[in-house]
Amino acid sequence: MVDASVAKRLVQVIIDNLPEPVPARRPVHTIGMGVKGKFVASDVARTYCIAEHFNGQPVDVSVRFSNGLGGLEQHDGWSDVRGMATRFHLSDGRGSDLIATTLGEFFVRNVEDFFEFAEVAKLERYRRRRWWLKLWDILRLKVPPRNPYPNETRNVDAGALCYANRHRFAQLGVFQVALIGAPESYARASYHAVHTFWVTGPDGTRRPVRFSWQPVAGVRNTDSKTVPRDKYLFEELKNRLRRWPARFMLMMTIGEAADALDDPTKPWPGTRIRVAMGTLTLTEVPEDQEAAGERISFNPCRLAPGIEVSGDPILEARLGAYEVSREMRGGCPLRWR
Ligand code: HEM
Numbered sequence: 001m002v003d004a005s006v007a008k009r010l011v012q013v014i015i016d017n018l019p020e021p022v023p024a025r026r027p028v029h030t031i032g033m034g035v036k037g038k039f040v041a042s043d044v045a046r047t048y049c050i051a052e053h054f055n056g057q058p059v060d061v062s063v064r065f066s067n068g069l070g071g072l073e074q075h076d077g078w079s080d081v082r083g084m085a086t087r088f089h090l091s092d093g094r095g096s097d098l099i100a101t102t103l104g105e106f107f108v109r110n111v112e113d114f115f116e117f118a119e120v121a122k123l124e125r126y127r128r129r130r131w132w133l134k135l136w137d138i139l140r141l142k143v144p145p146r147n148p149y150p151n152e153t154r155n156v157d158a159g160a161l162c163y164a165n166r167h168r169f170a171q172l173g174v175f176q177v178a179l180i181g182a183p184e185s186y187a188r189a190s191y192h193a194v195h196t197f198w199v200t201g202p203d204g205t206r207r208p209v210r211f212s213w214q215p216v217a218g219v220r221n222t223d224s225k226t227v228p229r230d231k232y233l234f235e236e237l238k239n240r241l242r243r244w245p246a247r248f249m250l251m252m253t254i255g256e257a258a259d260a261l262d263d264p265t266k267p268w269p270g271t272r273i274r275v276a277m278g279t280l281t282l283t284e285v286p287e288d289q290e291a292a293g294e295r296i297s298f299n300p301c302r303l304a305p306g307i308e309v310s311g312d313p314i315l316e317a318r319l320g321a322y323e324v325s326r327e328m329r330g331g332c333p334l335r336w337r
Helices: 004-016 111-120 131-139 158-166 168-178 233-243 289-295 313-329
Strands: 032-041 059-067 082-089 095-101 197-200 206-215 246-254 274-284 307-309
Touching (some): 004 111, 004 313, 032 233, 032 289, 059 233, 059 274, 059 289, 095 206, 111 168, 111 313, 233 246, 233 274
Antiparallel strands (some): 032 059, 032 274, 059 082, 082 095, 197 206, 197 307, 246 274
C-alpha cells in the first residue's frame, strides 16, 4: 500500500486542478446516479474463480454510473469518460467492488506519472484553433483539439494532449479520452476495469485477468455533429428501467505470461481468451439517491476472497486515495476484510 501522505497528495492534486471544488462530494466523477439490480454468474464462471458472486446464485448489486469530470456542472452531452462502479453484495454483509470506465486503457503507469500528468493537464481557457493548425496536427499524427461546446469555457483536453505528445505510454489512453464522445444512455456504453487482477479457481490455479462490462443493448454514442443535449442520462435510464431491465455481460479476459500485468496503459492482444462470467440485470433507480449514489463509496481493492490485486502501482495507489476521498466527503465505510 502506498504511504498515507501520498494517498492524500493524490486526492489533493485532483482537487487543486478543479476550477470549483465541491465540498463533501467526489472530486472526480462528481455527478452520478445509483441503480440496483442482480448479478447471476454463468455456468463456467465458478470454474475460473471461487469468489462468492461467481458461484451461480443471484447476488444483489449496487451500481453507480457517473460522468468523469469533477464539479457540479452537468453536461451529459459533452465528450467525457463515464464511470460504472459496481458493488456485489456478499452473503456475510461484505462487498466486492469493480470500478470501470469507458476508457480501455489508463493514461499513466504509476504515481510519479500521475503527479506529472496532474501538473501538465490543468484545465485551460479555450482558445479557438485555426483550421490550418488542425491540418498541421493531423499531418504530424497529433490529435487536433476539438472546438468548444456551447457555453464551454475551459478546455479539459489540451493539457492531457500536451502530456501525451511528450509520453508515448500515455497516448492510447489520452487519445481515447479526446475522442470518446457521449453515450446515448449509461446502459449503452462498455466499461473497462483497466487493471489486472488475479483470480483463483477451485483447483487452486491462479490466472491474471482483466474485467469489462458489455451492454446487451449495444454501444451507441450521440451524434457528435449536433449540439449536445445538457441533461438526459438520469431520466433516460430511469425511463428505460420502467419499461425493461438493462443488462450487461461481465467479460473476463485471461492474460498470458508476456502480457503487461502491472501496467494499465498497455492493452493485451485481442487474441486472448475471453470468458463470459455472468449477467448483470439492472432494474431500479432508488428514490433515495443520497444513499444509493452519494454516500456509497467504492474501492477497487475491496475484493471477495478468490480475487486479488496485481502489482499494478496505480491499483495499489487507489486503495488509499479512495479512502482519503471517502473520509473527506463523509462517504459510508463498509466493513473491510
Ligand atoms: C492514481 C490514479 C487514480 C486516482 C488518484 C483516482 C482518484 C479517484 C478518487 C479520489 C475518486 C473519488 C472516490 C470517492 O470519493 O469515493 C475516484 C472515483 C472514481 N474513479 Fe478514480 N482514480 C484513479 C484511477 C482510476 C482508474 C484507473 C479508473 C478506471 C477504472 C478510475 C475510475 C473511477 C471511477 C469510475 C470513479 C467513481 C466511483 C464512484 O462512482 O464512486 N479511477 N477516483
